[in-house]
Amino acid sequence: MTEDDFDDDWDFSPFGSAAEARKRALLVTAGKPAHSLSPIEIFELVKNSVHLEKFVPLALDLIEAGRDFDLGPVEDEWRILERQHEYFRQHHNQRVRFERLSRNRYSLRAGDVGVYRKCGRCTDGVGELKNLYSTKEAALSAAAKRSAATSLRLEAYKCPHQDGWHLTKADRV
Structure with a gap:
């Protein structure tokens, strides 16, 4: 086997593609009891649009509680939630809550x-x-x-x- 042959198979996994593995990992995380999830896990689920009916309200609870957390160099909690247009269009009460929090974020x-x-x-x-x-x-x-x-x-x-x-x-x- 040459080095080139090895490079061609670098992304092979018996569990499927990396994207499929990531999706499975997110679903496992989503299946945990809500009280056992970290803020980062909750926002990661919202970011990936996993069970938004369950996790957007939890994310808003974290913001209301004034919790401090680091979501990484690119994302913050507001950008993640702002991308959930369709969810907020369908869930009026949560949209109103998010808009109120957004106005009061400073x-x-x-x-x-x-x-x-x-x-x-x-x-x-x-x-x-x-x-x-x-x-x-x-x-x-x-x-x-x-x-x-x-x-x-x-x-x-x-x-x-x-x-x-x-x-x-x-x-x-």
Whole structure:
């Protein structure tokens, strides 16, 4: 057997294709009791449109509870749920709930520094979670308030992981 022959069979599996194996694994996960699933498993099932009637409400429960979880470098809980247009079209109550949560996803915290929430992915120089501002304007407003009180000049930049903006140090004023 040559090396080329081996390369031709690299994706062979007695259990079927990788996609079929992944689908089977998702169905096994979906069969577990809901209380035993992690937030990541719940959102993975929603992302793959597995038993949405069961798992979208659980995902919304997690968001309502304010649970912090890391869904990976590309996805966040909002993007996963936003893709479930058909489900929300058919389930009015859950759509209303999702829309309410979406409107309130940034809450007013910590006095007058602006509307933000913790990012859940990005950290500052001391390892604390960064504030994630809902808009660039909100981030720039918070930067202006902090700059007035300190000698730091702050700039806003788009979060690479979630829908929002962070602040970073620029040159000293």
